[in-house]
Amino acid sequence: MPSAIERQTAEMLAALDAKDPYTRLHSERVGMLMGRFAAAMSLPLPQAKEMTIAGLLHDTGKLDTPNELLEKISQGEPFENDAQKEEMKRHVEAARIAHIDLPATVRLAIRHHHEKWDGSGYPDGLAGTDIPPTARMLAVCDVYDAISAERPQRKALASRKAAAALRKLEGSKLDPKLTEVFIRKVAEPGANISLLERLLRFFSSQRTSK
Secondary structure: OOOHHHHHHHHHHHHHHHHOHHHHHHHHHHHHHHHHHHHHOOOOHHHHHHHHHHHHHOOHHHHHOOHHHHHHHHHOOOOOOHHHHHHHHHHHOOHHHOOOOOOHHHHHHHHHOOOOOOOOOOOOOOOHHHOOHHHHHHHHHHHHHHHHOOEOOEOOOOHHHHHHHHHOOEOOOEOHHHHHHHHHHHHOOOOOOOOOHHHHHHHHHHHHOO
16 A cells, blocks of 8 residues: 555646646656666665655656746746746745655755756755765756656657766766766666666556546
């Protein structure tokens, strides 16, 4: 039987699907990548589950983002001004998941998944190992999906090409060691599938059954 956190996560994903299907699908993919990343790191199953949940919920703050900005993201269009950029940055705030009894590691990962290794990210400008480890892993998965996923203006990027693009961000935007682990064990064709696929199938079934 699904736990309370699993049910609440499914509800949040359903709300995302109603507002912006692109963000819902992106969240599912990032959740799957986080689960596989955890398996690649040989993390204990409870921690791997937390990472998967963080991936699934990392963009739920976009429920409060204006639709026109979400449309720009899904279409790959640039923001028109700094005000739009600042509005988008607010999606890392935790108000939308305040009612879910999430572990601190999950909340920190969601808040800090846009921090950059060189300190140029947001919301707190953290750098290097000051960024929580799970947030650094989430950043790699988030960027990889943004690079590789199909969008209206481009076809999906082959995994090897996406990995090459990811490698260019090592040491500047992304944790270099974690990025290398991801490229070798998650992004490459034939990477091991996480034991958490069952959990992800549950979340997907909640969307298709509505």
